[in-house]
Amino acid sequence: MSAPEVVVHRDKELMAKAAAARLITKIVDAQAARGSAAIVLTGGRNGNGLLAALAEAPARDAVDWSRLDLWWGDERFLPAGDPERNDTQARAALLDSVPLDPARVHPMPAADGPYGNDPDAAAEAYAAELAAAAGPEDHGPVPSFDVLLLGVGPDTHVASLFPELPGVRETERTVVGVHGAPKPPPTRISLTLPAIRAARQVWLLAAGEDKANAAAIALSGAGEVQAPAAGARGRSRTLWLLDEPAAAQLPRSLYPPASA
Numbered sequence: 001m002s003a004p005e006v007v008v009h010r011d012k013e014l015m016a017k018a019a020a021a022r023l024i025t026k027i028v029d030a031q032a033a034r035g036s037a038a039i040v041l042t043g044g045r046n047g048n049g050l051l052a053a054l055a056e057a058p059a060r061d062a063v064d065w066s067r068l069d070l071w072w073g074d075e076r077f078l079p080a081g082d083p084e085r086n087d088t089q090a091r092a093a094l095l096d097s098v099p100l101d102p103a104r105v106h107p108m109p110a111a112d113g114p115y116g117n118d119p120d121a122a123a124e125a126y127a128a129e130l131a132a133a134a135g136p137e138d139h140g141p142v143p144s145f146d147v148l149l150l151g152v153g154p155d156t157h158v159a160s161l162f163p164e165l166p167g168v169r170e171t172e173r174t175v176v177g178v179h180g181a182p183k184p185p186p187t188r189i190s191l192t193l194p195a196i197r198a199a200r201q202v203w204l205l206a207a208g209e210d211k212a213n214a215a216a217i218a219l220s221g222a223g224e225v226q227a228p229a230a231g232a233r234g235r236s237r238t239l240w241l242l243d244e245p246a247a248a249q250l251p252r253s254l255y256p257p258a259s260a
């Protein structure tokens with residue numbers, strides 16, 4: 001697992017634009033090297049901000065959208081199309097405006113879908129979908145995602161892994177149903193830390209002063225059960241993309257001066 005690297009941008013708009021540019025480059029490189037790319041999307045303000053910036057970026061046309069696999073790191077377990085679902089928000093921010101192959105877009109099941117109102121069955125089904133997409137070259141029953149995006153909550157949650165809840169302690173399953181999440185809605189589906197750690201690169205996004213304490217805790221040696229963001233690491237790279245307000249409580253030793 002890789003050690004965290006920190007990049008700080010002036011404000012959240014610049015952070016979103018820079019992250020979008022970085023993601024376009026990663027996708028283009030992966031498609032050139034392997035024919036396709038696999039990305040895991042996150043919900044939340046910063047994840048959606050990145051997608052909106054990507055939609056606006058002229059370089060988005062460098063991506064072959066038909067050779068891109070999209071997965072989700074977590075989902076709010078609500079009916080399909082609900083405005084609070086992460087996939088609904090991602091479609092509005094970017095996905096509806098690019099020529100994706102629908103067969104390569106893998107939303108997590110909805111609460112009015114084939115598993116009914118059973119998030120555990122829905123999580124099991126998503127784990128099976130991931131396992132079916134994994135090949136012998138992959139590291140376990142999930143594909144080797146090129147980039148896995150994560151927003152960081154003010155309480156250090158990532159995906160829908162919240163401090164001290166059972167999901168963050170999971171060591172076997174790749175996807176779990178989440179019950180009683182402290183952030184609404186209480187019922188969710190989430191990748192687990194073992195699934196997150198199968199990604200080549202994990203990028204954690206945090207902007208705004210309400211994220212400063214979470215970033216400082218997670219980057220200062222906290223345990224992953226108390227601070228799930230601390231356990232989110234990529235196999236080859238773990239990148240924290242912050243704006244200055246979110247980085248305000250970090251020791252300066254953690255990042256070089258003023259990235260643009």
Ligand SMILES: O=C1O[C@H](COP(=O)(O)O)[C@@H](O)[C@H](O)[C@H]1O
Binds near residue numbers: 044046086158159160
């Ligand atoms: O509920 C969620 O929250 C986190 C963080 O969101 P933010 O708005 O505080 O940035 C998000 O990463 C996750 O996907 C989402 O379901």
